[in-house]
Amino acid sequence: MVKNMSGFRGPNNAGGGNSGGNSGGGRTGGESEGEYRRRRKRRPMQGPGTAVAGGARSTMRRMAPVGPPKSVALPNVMTVAELAEALNTTPIAIIKELMNRKIMATINQQIDYATAAKVAEALNIPTEEKVNETLAGTLVLTAEQRQQEANDDPEAVTRPPVVTIMGHVDHGKTKLLDAIRSANVAEGEAGGITQHIGAYQIELQGRRITFLDTPGHEAFTQMRARGAQVTDIAVLVVAADDGVMPTTLEAIAHARAANVPIVVAINKIDRPDANPDRVKQQLAENGLIAESYGGDIPTVEVSARERLGIEELLEVLLLVADLQELKANPHRPASGVVIESRIDRNRGVVATVLIQTGTLNLRDVVVAGATYGRIRAMNDDRGRKARQARPSMPVEILGLLETPEAGDPVQVLVDEREARAIAEERTIQRRVGTQVNDRPVRLEDLGKQIQSGQTKELRIVIKADVQGSLGALQNAISRVTEGQQNVQLRTLLASTGAITESDVTFAATSGAIVIGFNVRPDAAAQRAASGNGVDIRFYDVIYTLVDDIEAAMKGLLEPESREVTDGYAEVRQIFKLPNRIQAAGLYVIDGRALRNDRVRVLRSGTVVHDGTVASLKRFKDDAREVASGYECGLSLDNFNDYQEGDQLEFYHIEKVAVS
Numbered sequence: 001m002v003k004n005m006s007g008f009r010g011p012n013n014a015g016g017g018n019s020g021g022n023s024g025g026g027r028t029g030g031e032s033e034g035e036y037r038r039r040r041k042r043r044p045m046q047g048p049g050t051a052v053a054g055g056a057r058s059t060m061r062r063m064a065p066v067g068p069p070k071s072v073a074l075p076n077v078m079t080v081a082e083l084a085e086a087l088n089t090t091p092i093a094i095i096k097e098l099m100n101r102k103i104m105a106t107i108n109q110q111i112d113y114a115t116a117a118k119v120a121e122a123l124n125i126p127t128e129e130k131v132n133e134t135l136a137g138t139l140v141l142t143a144e145q146r147q148q149e150a151n152d153d154p155e156a157v158t159r160p161p162v163v164t165i166m167g168h169v170d171h172g173k174t175k176l177l178d179a180i181r182s183a184n185v186a187e188g189e190a191g192g193i194t195q196h197i198g199a200y201q202i203e204l205q206g207r208r209i210t211f212l213d214t215p216g217h218e219a220f221t222q223m224r225a226r227g228a229q230v231t232d233i234a235v236l237v238v239a240a241d242d243g244v245m246p247t248t249l250e251a252i253a254h255a256r257a258a259n260v261p262i263v264v265a266i267n268k269i270d271r272p273d274a275n276p277d278r279v280k281q282q283l284a285e286n287g288l289i290a291e292s293y294g295g296d297i298p299t300v301e302v303s304a305r306e307r308l309g310i311e312e313l314l315e316v317l318l319l320v321a322d323l324q325e326l327k328a329n330p331h332r333p334a335s336g337v338v339i340e341s342r343i344d345r346n347r348g349v350v351a352t353v354l355i356q357t358g359t360l361n362l363r364d365v366v367v368a369g370a371t372y373g374r375i376r377a378m379n380d381d382r383g384r385k386a387r388q389a390r391p392s393m394p395v396e397i398l399g400l401l402e403t404p405e406a407g408d409p410v411q412v413l414v415d416e417r418e419a420r421a422i423a424e425e426r427t428i429q430r431r432v433g434t435q436v437n438d439r440p441v442r443l444e445d446l447g448k449q450i451q452s453g454q455t456k457e458l459r460i461v462i463k464a465d466v467q468g469s470l471g472a473l474q475n476a477i478s479r480v481t482e483g484q485q486n487v488q489l490r491t492l493l494a495s496t497g498a499i500t501e502s503d504v505t506f507a508a509t510s511g512a513i514v515i516g517f518n519v520r521p522d523a524a525a526q527r528a529a530s531g532n533g534v535d536i537r538f539y540d541v542i543y544t545l546v547d548d549i550e551a552a553m554k555g556l557l558e559p560e561s562r563e564v565t566d567g568y569a570e571v572r573q574i575f576k577l578p579n580r581i582q583a584a585g586l587y588v589i590d591g592r593a594l595r596n597d598r599v600r601v602l603r604s605g606t607v608v609h610d611g612t613v614a615s616l617k618r619f620k621d622d623a624r625e626v627a628s629g630y631e632c633g634l635s636l637d638n639f640n641d642y643q644e645g646d647q648l649e650f651y652h653i654e655k656v657a658v659s
């Protein structure tokens with residue numbers, strides 16, 4: 001078997017490991033997930049059009065006099081110097097372009113393809129990504145791809161469904177999870193004391209169902225934002241006495257956006273004021289028609305407290321799972337997703353992994369997001385030692401070097417060097433990645449996108465103070481877009497209440513903008529919005545919103561404000577002040593540092609803080625500004641975590657006159 005997978009930084013290994021002569025269906029001894037997948041895909045040999053950087057450069061030179069520049073193929077990670085060479089320019093030119101993008105890089109710093117492509121674009125050089133020869137890039141599949149792959153795989157067998165419970169606060173999500181779990185633990189069973197590991201499995205009629213035990217759509221959407229969709233079915237809990245509430249509607253929107261089928265559990269039917277029919281009526285008003293009303297949404301009446309209807313609910317889940325024909329091949333190296341992870345004082349890094357395909361074995365080497373390790377021990381959801389984990393089973397694994405993040409993909413690999421190489425590659429990509437995400441959707445870009453045929457759908461998330469304004473807003477907006485051929489408006493979510501972090505994550509994942517009507521985001525949401533570049537627009541008058549959307553569709557909406565960078569400084573020293581406050585000794589390397597500026601703290605290219613200046617001093621005196629080439633002392637509001645070498649960006653927001 002050809003082994004050439006850790007060469008992700010190396011030059012051309014075109015056509016390398018594709019020609020394994022193994023033709024069986026399953027995994028052979030020692031074969032890794034990547035090798036397995038490549039063999040199954042039988043990817044064709046790389047063609048001549050995918051020259052590596054160096055080769056492309058010489059081709060370009062030869063062809064220079066005729067026609068437009070040929071596109072340069074770049075690897076997915078390279079140093080600044082390598083990029084400069086590939087683009088036939090100087091490292092300084094690259095560093096300048098990176099600075100324009102607020103990335104501070106040295107000549108030997110590694111950057112990913114997305115960043116490199118943007119730099120090249122600014123220099124008018126078209127690029128293409130070299131066919132991805134790294135495992136990190138090829139291993140992760142979407143839910144649909146995974147299902148498709150399983151459908152085509154003769155060795156795939158039925159796997160248990162993975163279920164998330166959603167619904168309004170206090171409607172009984174936690175109680176229902178408890179009821180389901182304890183109904184399944186036989187009395188007196190050894191190890192019956194359940195452990196909280198983030199997910200559990202139950203058994204019914206010899207079949208299993210996996211429940212994620214963090215209820216609510218926040219965790220669900222956060223996982224999706226990380227590219228992991230683990231949920232196969234959403235159980236929407238609605239209290240029979242309380243009916244459909246704002247979070248119920250949000251949960252519906254989140255499940256729908258993810259294309260996950262919904263089963264409704266009408267809970268608390270033991271209550272004297274329970275009114276299941278009213279719940280079904282309200283659901284119908286919101287587009288979920290119960291089966292008993294002639295629709296396709298299964299509903300089950302339950303009481304989590306009295307443990308009524310639980311078995312029926314589980315049976316319905318199995319039926320829905322059957323319709324989905326969920327399958328996975330257990331005879332291959334495992335891949336899955338991190339559900340949660342933490343550091344345990346005695347056991348080290350502990351991560352719960354939900355297996356999606358294949359079987360995970362003790363002693364397997366795994367890469368989990370940007371970390372890796374060999375599995376030392378595994379425990380199931382009842383704290384029992386496990387030697388194997390099959391598809392849809394959650395297991396706690398021990399042996400990773402660091403804690404991965406929830407939603408990180410997990411894959412088995414053959415050897416540790418390979419795992420380390422991938423983990424390192426991902427670390428680099430993550431460090432630079434946050435800076436270079438594709439530009440998020442902004443209302444003012446809509447016109448341009450329509451003209452270039454890019455986006456024809458404007459997706460919005462609306463939050464308003466009261467139900468009444470929601471309806472009025474939706475009506476007004478739909479009138480603007482009525483009869484428009486070239487743009488369609490899609491409201492992904494309309495509900496009342498403040499803009500939350502989960503709304504912002506949802507918008508970011510779905511490419512939507514957030515419209516707040518008489519509501520503001522909370523701090524976490526604000527942070528999430530600036531972190532993800534989500535456009536949040538605030539209105540208190542409907543016609544201003546309508547005007548803006550009309551203008552945006554014609555490409556006439558101008559941004560209201562823009563950011564102006566004043567200068568950059570570097571942290572050279574750190575001082576401790578009383579009350580655990582820290583100050584930094586800075587050297588201004590470019591432009592000016594202003595007392596009234598906002599400051600971003602950049603570490604290895606990522607923003608670790610964004611906030612205001614508490615004090616700026618030259619020697620002992622307060623300073624209004626400090627010019628480049630000078631030293632100064634600085635403390636920031638709410639930030640006391642400087643590291644030597646941090647780069648600080650001083651900037652301010654400038655209002656743009658709206659005509």
Ligand code: GDP
Nearest residue numbers: 168169170171172173174175267268303304305
């Ligand atoms: P969550 O916020 O959706 O997780 O709701 P909880 O599971 O914490 O339940 C909220 C409250 O409703 C608790 O006081 C529960 O005891 C109560 N509760 C949950 N299920 C039922 C039920 O089926 N019947 C009744 N009467 N009360 C319930």
